[in-house]
Amino acid sequence: MNKTLSILFFCITVLFTQQTTAQKLNDTEAELLNNHFESQRDDFDFKGKQVGFFLKTNPWKKEDFFTDLVKRNEENQTMVNQFIPLTREQKAKSGGYDVFVYSWSKVVISRKQVVAHIDKIVDSDSKH
Numbered sequence: 001m002n003k004t005l006s007i008l009f010f011c012i013t014v015l016f017t018q019q020t021t022a023q024k025l026n027d028t029e030a031e032l033l034n035n036h037f038e039s040q041r042d043d044f045d046f047k048g049k050q051v052g053f054f055l056k057t058n059p060w061k062k063e064d065f066f067t068d069l070v071k072r073n074e075e076n077q078t079m080v081n082q083f084i085p086l087t088r089e090q091k092a093k094s095g096g097y098d099v100f101v102y103s104w105s106k107v108v109i110s111r112k113q114v115v116a117h118i119d120k121i122v123d124s125d126s127k128h
Contacts, residue, residue: 024050029066033101036069037083044085049098052121056105057113059121065103080104084114094118 025033030047037044053060072079085099100117102109109117 024048029062032066032069033083036079036081040083044083044099046099050096052094052097052100052117054100054102054105054117054121057102057109057117057120060103065101068103082109084109084111086114086118090114090118093122095122097121 025046025048027047030045030049033046033051034041037046051062053062053065055064069079081101081103082105083099083101086094086097091097097118100109100114100121
């Protein structure tokens with residue numbers, strides 16, 4: 001899909017979605033993340049995944065993450081992100097998240113730290 005069309009479609013989608021931290025990715029969002037993490041994801045596919053987004057270690061709205069990602073892509077700037085797929089137990093405890101994406105963290109997030117973040121994102125979701 002043409003990059004410009006992807007960005008345009010994504011922007012239109014954002015206008016019509018809820019502002020929450022947790023939603024399954026649509027096909028355009030999954031494609032953007034698959035491309036963004038191409039060198040890191042091996043065979044992991046974001047399609048259909050429920051993703052929790054964090055700005056550093058605080059829950060971040062999905063729409064805010066993608067707005068920042070698209071803006072930086074348009075300006076040929078990089079965005080420091082990492083993703084951590086959740087284990088089956090972590091997914092159950094988190095309420096169904098498949099993967100967490102961390103942005104602008106100054107340290108690499110460990111699996112041990114993910115456990116603490118599950119409580120943060122579950123608490124954030126309950127406030128929406």
